[in-house]
Amino acid sequence: MNLTEKILAAHCGRKSVTPGEFINVKVDLILANDITAPLAIKEFRNLGTKSVFDPQRVVMVPDHFAPNKDIPSAEQCKLMREFALEQLLVYFEVGRAGIEHVLLPEQGLVVPGDVVVGADSHTCTYGALSAFATGMGSTDIAVAMATGEIWMKVPAAIQFVYSGKLRPWVGGKDLILHTIGRIGVDGALYASMEFTGEAISELSMDGRFTMANMAIEAGGKAGLFRADKKTLEYVKDRAKRPYKVFDPDPDARYSQTIELDVSNLEPQVAFPSLPSKVKPVSQAGTVGLDQVVIGSCTNGRLEDLRVAAQVLNGKKVHPRLRCIVLPGTQTVYRQAMHEGIIERFIEAGAAVSTPTCGPCLGGYMGILAAGERCLSTTNRNFVGRMGSTKSEVYLAGPAVAAASAVAGRIASPQEVAG
């Protein structure tokens, strides 16, 4: 069995599972946020159950429109907060929170071998920890909260093998954008993606979170990594629960194996309005920008901020452009302060925000006007994603983002920082 099948079989009490089978899976952790929780809570009440199956395994995070951006958002956050307090759930208040997918791994709430379901499509991020994690809707989450189980179809698994050593300024974002460019936005529809190869062993945990995060942008149900030394090091002082590491069998079957030699890979940029419209930065041409966003559940981790600060170091954000930085969590924020990174952003003329999803989904803190162009380290560049339907979003990693903020147009980090 492959990694996907191993984890799923263990969670439905079976020796083995095969792709296409419908199974009921026991879940280790359930997640909802200020947008999806209100609907989930309504359906939970409809079920007529009094309490969730295990309060320690249900997490709620206000992050999309929080700190509350307007009165309706405040009402949604309030509804979620009151439910979380009533049910004694794991709840993170503004000031102790951050973006859910940066926060949960950081707090040790997800561990290797878990099955995690979240009412948020980027729940797949936790695949970096060798967990089977997938996004669902609010009704699914309501049922999971009540019963501790949920139905799933066992997905086929596609194996991605990355060979070669990455060039400077190339990271997880470039690997995943390149992959989506290659297979398309439905290239892994209904499948789980298993990432492996020498470039993956070399990749940091933060880089792996970025890659797993965007499995959904290829239509994937999950994006998984094998647990290795780096994974175990990451969870060592964090894990809130005991865990079990699963490894694929040597004769594991995959529906497809895709090999990618990434030794010459350049930093990548996805053009509007699909994450698959990818070009190497050297072929981006002259694209003037009005805004650069550095943050989100894709690239709002410490390593991302370090890379951006390294490019920005001593330079100024282009006078015609707004650069907005959103650290993923309070912990990332504080660590970035300790390291002097926040100061470098401010010196460069960037705006630094409290952790929130904010502009990533066109919420607030950096909405685009008609005709404006933004390069963002987030994960989606659909029409209207960050504001006006006549605005444009380009996706890239933190190095290209910082370089572009300085140049006022899409630029390579090499050009700006050498």
Place this chain on the structure above:
Amino acid sequence: MKLRGTAHKYGSNVDTDAIIPARYLNVSDAQELAKHCMEDIDTGFVRRVKPGDIIVAEANFGCGSSREHAPVAIKASGISCVVAGSFARIFFRNAINIGLPLLECPEAAAGCSTGDIIEVDLTSGEITNVTTGKKYRASPYPEFLLDIIKSGGLVSQTKKKLARAR
């Protein structure tokens, strides 16, 4: 069960931001959401749509976020079912769970245009384009999902299961 309505045709990769933009997600009331359904790719949709109408789209319909608000908005706008070449998986689950029928059929998606009258037989999966006279067949639901649909959605099915367990 038979459905009949006018087709509203879209291309590939209609994402959940197009179905219901995030700026309207600070509420979860179905009728409120329906007011903005398809707004960012088809400003006239809400004005044109009539109860029973059918959305027809090409591949990967509903890609993007997990917002259940997307099928909720479509259903509340009066749409009776969606026919597409393929569906993004979270959208698919959500629609089944809330009782919005979906039919996967690339041939029907290619053979229908906006304004065509479409007839759908949910039991057999047969799709008829009354305007062109062509017939298509969607892949049937697996037994497991049919049970959820027949129970009236996931919540009703779970309720029954919980009652049995008690």
